[in-house]
Amino acid sequence: MSERTMELSGSEVEGLLRALVAVPSVNPRDGAGPGEAAVAGVVRDWLAARGVAVELHEALPGRPNVVATVPGRSPDALLLESHLDTVEVDGMSVDPYAGEVRDGRLYGRGACDAKGSLAAFMLAAAELAAGPPPPCTVLLAAVVDEEHRYRGVLALLNALAGTRIAGAVVGEPTGLVPATAHKGVLRYTVRTLGRAGHTSRPADAVNAISLMARVLAHLDATAPGVPDHPLLGPATRCVTRIGGGTGPNIVPGSCEVDIDRRTLPGEDPYAVWLADREELAAVLPGRVELDAPFTVDHALDTPAGSAVVRALRAALAARDRDSTVRGMPFCTDASKIARAGVPSVVFGPGSIVDAHSADESVALADVRLAADVVADLARRMDVA
Structure with a gap:
C-alpha cells in the first residue's frame, strides 16, 4: 500500500x-x-x-x-x-x-x-x-x-x-x-370509514375522526412486535399526517393518517404491511382500510x-x-x-x-x- x-x-x-x-x-x-x-x-x-x-x-x-x-x-x-x-x-x-x-x-x-x-x-x-x-x-x-x-x-x-x-x-x-x-422504511395511508351526517344529529352518523382516535391510541400503545437489532435498536411506527372532515357542520365520514414504519434487517416491507393491515383492521372491524404502500425502502x-x-x-x-x-x-x-x-x-x-x-x-x-x-x-x- x-x-x-x-x-x-x-x-x-x-x-x-x-x-x-x-x-x-x-x-x-x-x-x-x-x-x-x-x-x-x-x-x-x-x-x-x-x-x-x-x-x-x-x-x-x-x-x-x-x-x-x-x-x-x-x-x-x-x-x-x-x-x-x-x-x-x-x-x-x-x-x-x-x-x-x-x-x-x-x-x-x-x-x-x-x-x-x-x-x-x-x-x-x-x-x-x-x-x-x-x-x-x-x-x-x-x-x-x-x-x-x-x-x-x-x-x-x-x-x-x-x-x-x-x-x-x-x-x-x-x-x-x-x-x-x-433501518428501512415503509409508508402507507390508513383510513377509517364512518358515516357522514348533520352535526345537529350526531347520533345518526358515525364520526370517522372519533374512530381514528381509537386507531391512534392503539398505535401509541402497541410497538412493532419484532426483536431489537444490536446496532439499530427497535423497529418504530409513527403517525406523520392526519386529515378528515369536509365542513364545520358535517360529521366526517372518513379520516386518514399516514404511517411511517421503520423496518429492521430481515423484515420484508410488504409482509410488514400485510401484518399491519390485519392488526389495524382488527381494532375496528369493517371500519379500517389500508392503502398500498407509497414508499418502500429496505434496511x-x-x-x-x-x-x-x-x-x-x-x-x-x-x-x-x-x-x-x-x-x-x-x-x-x-x-x-x-x-x-x-x-x-x-x-x-x-x-x-x-x-x-x-x-x-x-x-x-x-x-x-x-x-x-x-x-x-x-x-x-x-x-x-
Missing part, C-alpha cells in the same frame, strides 16, 4: 464545497424545477479539470448522474456513491446558497446532506488519479433523486450491470464513523468482515479515529446497492442532526479528513 497522503489546503476544500452548495439542486419531486443538472455539470467539470475520466448518464429526463473512473491495477471496482439532490430550502435561517463559513463550518443547503460527502469523494478521486494506480478501479457516482424515489441509484446499478464491484462506500453524514446497518446490514468495511476501519484506525461499526436510523442508497449484491458501508462528514435543518452546515476539517480516509481506504482495498 502506498504511504502517500493527501495534502489538501483548507481553501481547496472550502472552494469545492462552496461551489457545490452555490448551485441549487432541490429535488423537484416529479414537479417543475431545474433539478440536479447544473450541479452535475459542476462535478463533471471539476473532475475533468483534474484528469479524471468522467461522463454524464441521464437517469431521468434532464437529470443526469455523474460517473467518474480512476483506473486501478484490477478491473474490480470500489464504488464511491453520493447524491446531487437536496431537500427544499423553505424556512432556512441562513442563505441556502452562499456557502458562508463561520468557526470552521460551511453553511448552506446540502452542505451536510450530502455535498460534504460528495466533495470528500471528489477530492479523494482526484488524489488517486494523480498518484500510482490503486489496487482496484475506483468508480465515483453522484446520483439524482435520492431524496424522493431513489431512481438515480437504480439507474446507476442498471448502467453498471456486468461490472464487478467489490464494495461500495455511500456518502451520507455519519459523523465519520462506519455505518454497516441502517441495510453489511457484515463487518466485508473487505470494504475492513479497509474503511483500518483507514480510520490509522488516524486514531473511532472505527467501531455503527447503525443509522435513516435510509440511504446503500440498501439498494447492497440488494444488488455489493457489500456497502455508509460513511461521511457531518451529523444527521444538521441535515435538512434551518442552518445546515458541516465542518470543513471533517470534509478534509473524510477525503483522506476514503483515498486511504481505496489504497487498502483487497480485491483478491
